[in-house]
Amino acid sequence: MEASFAELDALVALITSAVQDVKAEYRRLQYEFPSLDDTKPHPLDMEHTPPKLKRAVQSIHGACAHLSTLVTTPAHTLALRGGDELYKSGIYLSDTLSDAVTGPSLDPSLTSFAAYYKAPLWQFWIENPHSFERFRFSMTGYAWLENMYSVEKGAVPHSLTPCVCTLVNDIGGGLGHMTMHIAKLHPNINVIIQDIEEAVNQAIGYWNGFGPELVANERVDFLPFNFLQEAPVEGCDFYYDCGYEQKANDALCGQIKHILHNWTDDAANIILTNVRKAMKPSARVIIQGYIIQSASEEGMEDDSDLMPRAPKPLLPNYGEGHVIRYYMDIVMMELLNSQQRTLVEYKRLGESAGLEFVKAYDCGELSALEFKLP
Ligand SMILES: C[S@@+](CC[C@H](N)C(=O)[O-])C[C@H]1O[C@@H](n2cnc3c(N)ncnc32)[C@H](O)[C@@H]1O
Structure with a gap:
């Protein structure tokens, strides 16, 4: 069976055309285009984004995400989307790292998981079969x-x-x-x-x-x-x-x-x-x-x-x-x-x-x- 690349090609075409729109908008606004290494603020960070530029950027975001999903396995996409215990306990990570005792500790019982579940991971699993x-x-x-x-x-x-x-x-x-x-x-x-x-x-x-x-x-x-x-x-x-x-x-x-x-x-x-x-x-x-x-x-x-x-x-x-x-x-x-x-x-x-x-x-x-x- 011959493969159909219709969706793949449509996404790439969308990205190419949206990129042309981005370039046209930057030229029209006479702004420098940022580089990946830039650390300085850009004028557009603080301004109303013109509708054409906004639509182009949204298209690039959406199409790039779809493109990634299309070429990787479903398991790969799902793994980036969610989970249970580890995502819940992740909300304690900042507190755990900024604490004077738990921050520098390598003790497996002083983790953000342990802070959330009141037990270190292996113990939690033994207690929760x-x-x-x-x-x-x-x-x-x-x-x-x-x-x-x-x-x-x-x-x-x-x-x-x-x-x-x-x-x-x-x-x-x-x-x-x-x-x-x-x-x-x-x-x-x-x-x-x-x-x-x-x-x-x-x-x-x-x-x-x-x-x-x-x-x-x-x-x-x-x-x-x-x-x-x-x-x-x-x-x-x-x-x-x-x-x-x-x-x-x-x-x-x-x-x-x-x-x-x-x-x-x-x-x-x-x-x-x-x-x-x-x-x-x-x-x-x-x-x-x-x-x-x-x-x-x-x-x-x-x-x-x-x-x-x-x-x-x-x-x-x-x-x-x-x-x-x-x-x-x-x-x-x-x-x-x-x-x-x-x-x-x-x-x-x-x-x-x-x-x-x-x-x-x-x-x-x-x-x-x-x-x-x-
Ligand atoms: C992340 S899992 C990996 C399991 C498997 N190798 C895999 O790739 O799917 C870690 C494994 O280490 C085992 N484990 C943890 N502590 C252990 C210990 N003290 N002695 C033997 N196995 C242990 C756990 O029960 C678990 O099955």
């Missing part, structure tokens, strides 16, 4: 926003040898939707879901509902654990083939998706150190998450191979085009006093836990960072 379950299911929807099929490329970064069984440990896996997706696509990959007990119990129900054949064929195991206090499972029977010609029983791959952004550097170090303790020499850890890039030329890091710079006049990090990861940076601060990280910060975190950075993979919205034992 319905919210906790809804959050877990929202993570499965969120995977669509992140382009699940690209995320899978990061979780399975190496050529797979079908004769060798692979065990992926989904650390803090929640429902394990991502590893279920991977196990369905790759018959030689088996999965362990490790998370806190409440999460693991929900994961069992999820796999029985959506992947009963994987449960029946014993391709998944569920083991509760606390990654701040203990190492994940070691000495597995099935191992990850990383394409390094390793023997069948000397590799375990740990996948850690959207975990470290929940924790400060100190706590993330404990989690990774616990993972390292479980690793055999050829094991790999795959950390999946958002990578933060500088919005200005200054402070740019050595990450351009992973994430090419945007052409000017866009900001080097694509600005609004990559805005979700920056929203999620603020959201992590609001919920847990934690943060998204840059590539350099992730490498540093791995090193501090005794892991060596191997490679970064572009997985759509997310990146996957591969670490090994030195």
Whole structure:
């Protein structure tokens, strides 16, 4: 079927014609046209906007929003529109940050979420199982926003040898939707879901509902654990083939998706150190998450191979085009006093836990960072 680009073309035509109107109005008014770098007030900020200019600006706003919606996934558009707990507690962010005690604190119990709900996030979820379950299911929807099929490329970064069984440990896996997706696509990959007990119990129900054949064929195991206090499972029977010609029983791959952004550097170090303790020499850890890039030329890091710079006049990090990861940076601060990280910060975190950075993979919205034992 031939694609119809009628709406796309109509929106672009509308923007082009509205831009001509804007230019004509500025010429008529004999005003300088502002630049993206301007910090000074413009005369039009304080004046009645002529109707033709107003209509043109409204058209550009509306058409650009429609254009964005048209070319991105519905999940992407929805994620920018709303939410429940995190949006409600966000109203406390300014108070929390301006307070002398909570402002500079990295304590996960001194957040704007805790101020609103009178409990830190993890405790709130244990006390409100319905919210906790809804959050877990929202993570499965969120995977669509992140382009699940690209995320899978990061979780399975190496050529797979079908004769060798692979065990992926989904650390803090929640429902394990991502590893279920991977196990369905790759018959030689088996999965362990490790998370806190409440999460693991929900994961069992999820796999029985959506992947009963994987449960029946014993391709998944569920083991509760606390990654701040203990190492994940070691000495597995099935191992990850990383394409390094390793023997069948000397590799375990740990996948850690959207975990470290929940924790400060100190706590993330404990989690990774616990993972390292479980690793055999050829094991790999795959950390999946958002990578933060500088919005200005200054402070740019050595990450351009992973994430090419945007052409000017866009900001080097694509600005609004990559805005979700920056929203999620603020959201992590609001919920847990934690943060998204840059590539350099992730490498540093791995090193501090005794892991060596191997490679970064572009997985759509997310990146996957591969670490090994030195
Ligand atoms: C943001 S969710 C990510 C879930 C999943 N990896 C995903 O991408 O959908 C964070 C997960 O960390 C788990 N978690 C939090 N504290 C934990 C702990 N101390 N030990 C093990 N898992 C924990 C939560 O239960 C939750 O499933």
